[in-house]
Amino acid sequence: MKKLRMISCIILMFPFIGLSQTLENLDFVSPFHEDLAAVQKNDQWAFIDRNGDIVINFRSDLVSTKTENGSYPLFSNGRCLIESKKDGISYFGYIDVSGKKSIEPQFLNAKNFHNGKAIVLQLIKESAGVNTALGKNVIYYKYYEVLINVDGPLEAYLSKEPQNVVLDKSYLINPPEISFTHFSESLYIKKGKSNKITLVKID
Template sequence: MKSIRILLICLIVFPFIGVSQILKNIDEVTPFHEELAAVRKGDKWAFINTKGDIVIDYREDLVKSKTKNKTTSYPYFSDGRCLITQKINGIVYYGYMDITGEIVIKPEYLNATNFDNGHAIVLKVSKEELGRNDLLDKKVVSYSYDEIVIDHLGAQKTFLIGPVHLVYKKDRLRKPPMIQSYFLSPNLVASKSKDSGWQLYTLNSSN
């Protein structure tokens, strides 16, 4: 009888030892990438570690990216970088944050891929002043973009395609321009242009 009382006391004092609810009311939970997994509440995403602790709080600037199996899309880390966006004057720009949530490559690209073996492919905008319209008293400006490879700090490594003429208005950039290149291997990129078809580039080469 005494042993039964001790057992009941233990059950009251230590209920369900080893089982606890960490997060609740989550709309979506994704697989782990580099020991971090994205979780969603409404339109905001956060990242948790393998213990279930939120290490990057909920935010709206994370980019849903296709995974390698191309069947699902959600924010994830690759090479310690995760895609983010920022809208400036109605136009969306892409950049990257690190595993602490700090922006390490500022959003300045019209489109960008996830990092793969230390490199990513981005579309970088260029602006050229052609002259001045005296009648309207304003500068005549032309915009274009180049498709380039950058390293994990944002430094340009290889030029791929460009310049591609750009109508630099928010109503014409509701969707980002398509990236025409992809990594064949850690040091080899395939690019397709309208004029010259497919080209192969090795990283760090002169093009």
């Protein structure tokens, strides 16, 4: 009878005893951004909340951002950059705080969101006709620097002229660089090769 009472007491005590979760053998823990911190284990990253619970499990497609505290994935405006490779070429998109893709990887390069907008390199595919000798369509690719909103739609063009690009992994070893940076609430700035500066105002 005494044993039964003791077991009952132990069972009743369990709800009041906190269960601990331990993450071991981590290589890096980032500062919190929007209440989520990135944790690295080998070549994969996950996100934890302020309680230390994993909210986005370890994965290999998260893109790191260089900060004064190191280089790691982060959330900005509820979005985190991801990278997907197709035929050896990198395409960039975004996930939301649940880990689901909010914008499919489709950009040749992309930056984090700021004030609800992100600078990305939007790829354009054009057909120049048919090569009769080969019996194939002649396809050209180019890209613009554009602004998108957190849901993906185009907000504005930053570059007036497109840049031609060859979609070949031997040519695109690294993603093309984004030349514009966010300067103020409505201004974006670009420094040219001759150190001439371009300012673009987006209303």
